[in-house]
Amino acid sequence: MTTTELSPAPLGRPALPEIPDDMTDDVRARLRQVVARHQGHPDELIQLLHEAQALLGWLPHEMLATIATEMGLPYSRVRGVVTFYSLFTTVPRGRHTISSCLGTACYVRGGRDVLAKLSDTLGIDEDETTPDRRFSLGVVRCVGACGLAPVVTVDDDVHKRVNPNKINDLLERYE
Numbered sequence: 420m421t422t423t424e425l426s427p428a429p430l431g432r433p434a435l436p437e438i439p440d441d442m443t444d445d446v447r448a449r450l451r452q453v454v455a456r457h458q459g460h461p462d463e464l465i466q467l468l469h470e471a472q473a474l475l476g477w478l479p480h481e482m483l484a485t486i487a488t489e490m491g492l493p494y495s496r497v498r499g500v501v502t503f504y505s506l507f508t509t510v511p512r513g514r515h516t517i518s519s520c521l522g523t524a525c526y527v528r529g530g531r532d533v534l535a536k537l538s539d540t541l542g543i544d545e546d547e548t549t550p551d552r553r554f555s556l557g558v559v560r561c562v563g564a565c566g567l568a569p570v571v572t573v574d575d576d577v578h579k580r581v582n583p584n585k586i587n588d589l590l591e592r593y594e
């Protein structure tokens with residue numbers, strides 16, 4: 420019997436296809452300019468990362484590796500700062516950002532069912548982006564529309580009294 424035959428079947432949702440990197444030669448050149456402004460000043464790492472993230476809206480692995488090399492810092496330190504601060508993300512953003520509310524009012528009125536339906540329909544979990552970059556999914560803890568819970572926002576649109584069975588109709592409004 421081969422090793423493959425002994426391997427257990429994968430559980431849960433299949434792995435997402437790889438999302439292509441956004442690192443182009445133009446982005447690399449602009450990253451070099453950003454790094455040059457902070458070279459020799461490791462105490463400016465957070466500011467540097469902030470400026471680097473502004474180039475694409477997220478921080479790909481190659482970007483972090485370049486910053487670590489050029490600043491003479493261990494990759495683990497750069498990565499550690501990125502994972503510590505919630506304003507940084509290593510996940511590419513979709514064209515539309517969905518935020519499913521799980522504040523108290525939305526939670527007790529079915530917010531978890533709405534989030535579960537969004538997750539199932541899109542095939543992604545919280546803080547992930549669909550492979551076609553159409554949607555990113557996240558959770559918020561109240562958007563101030565508690566009387567009309569459960570609430571979902573898509574970009575600047577606030578959808579109130581969201582019915583999990585109507586999630587497909589809601590998503591179809593966004594290309």
Ligand code: FES
Nearest residue numbers: 522525562564565
């Ligand atoms: S708890 Fe969801 S809008 Fe307030």
